[in-house]
Amino acid sequence: MFDAVVSPVRIGRSSVGALGILALALGALQSVVEPALPLLQRELGISPAEGALVANAFALTGAVIAPVAGKLGDRYGGKRVLIWLVAVISAGGLLSSLAPTLPVLLLGQVLQGGMVGALPLSFILVRKHLSSGESQAAVGLVVALFTGGGMVGTVVAGPIADGLSWHWMFALPTAAVIVTTVVVVRLMPHDPPTGSDSGIDWLGVGLLSATLLAFMVGLGVLTSGGLPPLAMVAVVLVVAACTTAWILVERRSATPTVDLRMLAVPATRNAYVLTFLVATGFGMIAILLPQLFAVSGDGYGFAADTTRIGLYLLPGALIGVVSDSVGGIASRRFGPRAVVVVGAAVTAVTMCALALLHDAVWQLVLARVLTAFAVGLATTALLAGAAASVETKDIGIATSLLVVTRVIGAALGTQLGGGVLALGTDPVTGLPTESAFAAAFVVTGLIAALPLLVVRITRSSVPR
Template structure:
């Protein structure tokens, strides 16, 4: 059995690095750009759908006649299914090929989105969102494909761009939701993104090469069920704590149940020869530090993306609102989306030149400064735009550094699983951030 390399192992050198690729880069300078373009389309489609529904929740509440707690599952179902699918898809990609599993993830994203497009009832909408959320595997699979198929010098910048699209897609989705709801109907929130998903599918089929070899093994389905149950319990508790109360018996039971299932998963992963996620990899200092930071980054990104449009739409007599309509309020996210993309473009190169630690620290400082601006300067639109831009710059640098840090820290065959765990950590942070923003607005109102 081939030994897996960890950070304390000697550097294998360029020759061995190339041997870990499952598929060599295609000949011609255009091929890496085409591969990256296909992966960017997939990432953009998923990120856009993740955030686009948020501004439409009041409209969906009127359409379906549902209460707020039931309506929340439109968002929570998407996040929960993505959290469950991400680690499983990483292992399936190792066994059956990343390109093949990526295509399956995009098909599921398309099917779920189409279900939401035709939904006339809340239950069907929630089911569609759960199916679409399975497409969350596009990010860890894309990271693994980048590492396998792109020249080593391009891996860092590519990871930066893909990481940035988490925020860019979310920002575009939030901004676009207002005009779509105002001039069309909620159904078009799903029909229009289907065009982007179709383009991503076509580009993946045409440009992303298949895997020449695969890592043998099996899927630890017992571990998958245990980890899925732990994540569902944890994210459900975080999502419902604002409504039920952090000390309510239901929320506490979810936290305890999640902890028990997580402990059982750790035990199961330690005794199987083919764990869903290699715990030795998760114990690497770079990996666990990156996952902890991803939680904080998710809180920052979700808080600002949720808070800014809501603040903009609140009346001025609240003391913190700007009195904007839904379309103008959504535009407050645009500076954040632009600077996230800017940070993604330059962040990968900055990591190669100055190191991931320097980029990570710079991003954290910028993101924190942006939140301070939003907290103390929110009386005029330009102040909100400024805070949004600074938060985006920081978030983009942090996400780029985290992606690069995880990819560099783990063996090639663990890339998808490690990136998947980092994605789950960010989703946990985003759930916490949304709850924090809702609590702040509720107290302010």
């Protein structure tokens, strides 16, 4: 048991600013991979499907860390846990910067995935040290700077890789993370632990990790092709066994990592399904467009380097920030269902059109802008709708499960996109064919349209 709780010390703008700058550095480190994926594939001699694993390693670790970090922060103090977590993130960034092979880079990205838990820990700190109104403003600042850091990373990854090497695009943001953490340690007072008696479901955490790992490795193996039928069945059975074991443990745990009771509520269950489908479609978009920007095929592709790819993706990143802020407003005014329908329709039509029209850079940039805005609207509306449809005591449970669902969906989409391109690779040139890109865009459009069917079927239980 803990001693009597001590009132936390109030903090000033410098402490909040230090947390925000740390979020900026973390966002930059997190975002350098997307525009550099084609470069990493060339440098390490890996396929698009293996490149998708690099992008997903970070996200899947975050899906496991997100529900655990907040519990640890409440129990042991947000500052203490944040320091240890950033140490792990920094180790991952340094390992990625030194990686000579794909397995080492994957391990570095797994460690970097801990930064998903850094944001909830920052929120714990500002809530404990500031009033309710002040903490809301501070949370907004931290989130905005994390998003801004993502845009910075997208833009600077190319110049750093071209001017120095791809190793430095991990090393420099990692150095910034370490320096800003030192500043946070000096300026941010320790927050007292809450003394909560609720434990951490470590068995659930381990099984969730095993399930996600088996899912992504299995998907990567299946989409790479070349497996005999019995091996493919074995992969599916392993994933199913891990998933079943995790569900059984979570249902019996007093303090589950992910509370599956939320699936019993029709409104939230449908929000999870819709979020998964929307995120899967956007995960495919996230890998397909950089690949087409980079490829130099016979009559297709643009042979763009990492710098230009980052610039091409920047408008979509900017509009994504806008759509995230507008999604909640649109949800309150028109209802989540209407927003999801519009977002799904725009994404589906855009991707199907891109299957026919992809011979100019502006077409791909416009497609990224339209889909980023549509997906941002839909996912934010679903998040707001789910939060409004459950009791106040369940908001944290419902929204954390939505975050995990979004991460898994995006990871699946990224792997599917890489798999389609890998299956359509020209054996002579070693490049994905133009027809492979067209097929992948059509598949993305079809997946993006699935929420329309779900909304139609579940009309009575999707929040209006």
